[in-house]
Amino acid sequence: MESxxxxxxxQLHAASYKLTPQREATVRVLLEHEEDHLSAEDVYLLVxxxxxxxxxxxxxxxxxxxxxxxxxxxxxxxxxxxxYDLRQEGAAHFHHHLVCIECGxxxxxxxxxxxxVEAIVESRWNFKIKDHRLTFHGICSRCHMKQEEExxxxxxxxxxxx
Amino acid sequence: MESxxxxxxxQLHAASYKLTPQREATVRVLLEHEEDHLSAEDVYLLVxxxxxxxxxxxxxxxxxxxxxxxxxxxxxxxxxxxxYDLRQEGAAHFHHHLVCIECGxxxxxxxxxxxxVEAIVESRWNFKIKDHRLTFHGICSRCHMKQEEExxxxxxxxxxxx
DNA sequence: ATCAGTGCAAAGAATTTGCATCTCG
DNA sequence: CGAGATGCAAATTCTTTGCACTGAT
Numbered sequence: 001m002e003s004x005x006x007x008x009x010x011q012l013h014a015a016s017y018k019l020t021p022q023r024e025a026t027v028r029v030l031l032e033h034e035e036d037h038l039s040a041e042d043v044y045l046l047v048x049x050x051x052x053x054x055x056x057x058x059x060x061x062x063x064x065x066x067x068x069x070x071x072x073x074x075x076x077x078x079x080x081x082x083x084y085d086l087r088q089e090g091a092a093h094f095h096h097h098l099v100c101i102e103c104g105x106x107x108x109x110x111x112x113x114x115x116x117v118e119a120i121v122e123s124r125w126n127f128k129i130k131d132h133r134l135t136f137h138g139i140c141s142r143c144h145m146k147q148e149e150e151x152x153x154x155x156x157x158x159x160x161x162x
Numbered sequence: 163m164e165s166x167x168x169x170x171x172x173q174l175h176a177a178s179y180k181l182t183p184q185r186e187a188t189v190r191v192l193l194e195h196e197e198d199h200l201s202a203e204d205v206y207l208l209v210x211x212x213x214x215x216x217x218x219x220x221x222x223x224x225x226x227x228x229x230x231x232x233x234x235x236x237x238x239x240x241x242x243x244x245x246y247d248l249r250q251e252g253a254a255h256f257h258h259h260l261v262c263i264e265c266g267x268x269x270x271x272x273x274x275x276x277x278x279v280e281a282i283v284e285s286r287w288n289f290k291i292k293d294h295r296l297t298f299h300g301i302c303s304r305c306h307m308k309q310e311e312e313x314x315x316x317x318x319x320x321x322x323x324x
Numbered sequence: 325a326t327c328a329g330t331g332c333a334a335a336g337a338a339t340t341t342g343c344a345t346c347t348c349g
Numbered sequence: 350c351g352a353g354a355t356g357c358a359a360a361t362t363c364t365t366t367g368c369a370c371t372g373a374t
Contacts, residue, residue: 055356057341074240076240127300130299131298138290219331
């Protein structure tokens with residue numbers, strides 16, 4: 001069976017780029033941290049564990065390249081750094097994110113859910129959609145549960161607190 | 163009738179901030195360029211026309227403040243700079259954007275359209291949504307039309323081109 | 325008089341670029 | 350071999366911060 005990395009290799013070759021050890025190491029890190037929304041610096045530190053000679057500039061150049069090839073998507077959650085997220089194989093569109101405003105966790109939604117909305121936008125605004133970015137900001141299930149626990153405690157403590 | 167700027171003034175005061183001339187000038191620029199997705203630098207240059215002594219740092223500080231007060235939303239279209247978009251008065255959620263990958267134009271969608279999707283996300287992922295960011299990337303109606311015109315020309319020119 | 329707000333310049337952080345050197349195809 | 354890729358350091362770009370000063374209440 002053809003591995004994920006082999007297919008990425010082919011994509012590089014198809015666009016006449018070389019598969020250098022540095023690029024391979026970078027891709028492997030991305031594959032091993034698929035759900036982690038790594039920044040360039042994060043990727044750099046992880047790649048460095050296996051290929052210590054690599055430079056940060058190379059990581060930036062590789063991520064930029066992978067972004068062009070649509071192997072990764074560059075995303076920005078508003079915290080000053082770009083993050084790089086592997087695109088699901090065969091996914092027509094980019095997946096969505098749930099950003100928790102309490103704990104900062106970022107979860108992924110692979111389901112598209114936007115078909116209806118996109119149909120409306122395409123027809124009503126006459127806009128040919130090629131891709132999308134959808135992020136929800138709110139309270140994740142974990143923080144939600146935590147708050148409920150504290151809420152129970154809070155009921156008892158209310159008399160003492162300010 | 164109470165003006166938009168008066169209401170922003172009240173919001174500032176409610177949070178015990180002053181509406182200084184610099185802040186007022188900044189807000190006015192935002193009001194006058196409501197659809198323009200200005201960067202901090204853009205705002206700075208525009209404010210400078212009316213209040214030449216203002217410093218860039220003050221603009222950054224004001225925009226940050228307005229962002230905290232939810233008067234503006236800070237957005238990022240992936241071009242390295244943050245942009246600041248006035249929130250519609252009374253809008254529960256942030257509006258959406260259409261970014262044209264041909265000409266770079268950014269149009270706004272004030273309609274929410276996400277009610278159904280949000281209901282699904284809230285129940286299926288148990289995530290309490292507080293806000294969202296939705297951007298579509300594609301070809302805007304203007305570029306679309308332009309391309310069709312060129313397409314017609316193209317049919318005639320095809321024999322000559324590479 | 326106080327204290328938030330300001331302007332300026334310097335600092336900081338993220339990313340890009342120039343260039344000599346190396347290496348994949 | 351030779352174009353493309355790399356590593357390093359310097360340069361850029363965007364944004365934040367320190368600090369002395371100003372201006373309202």
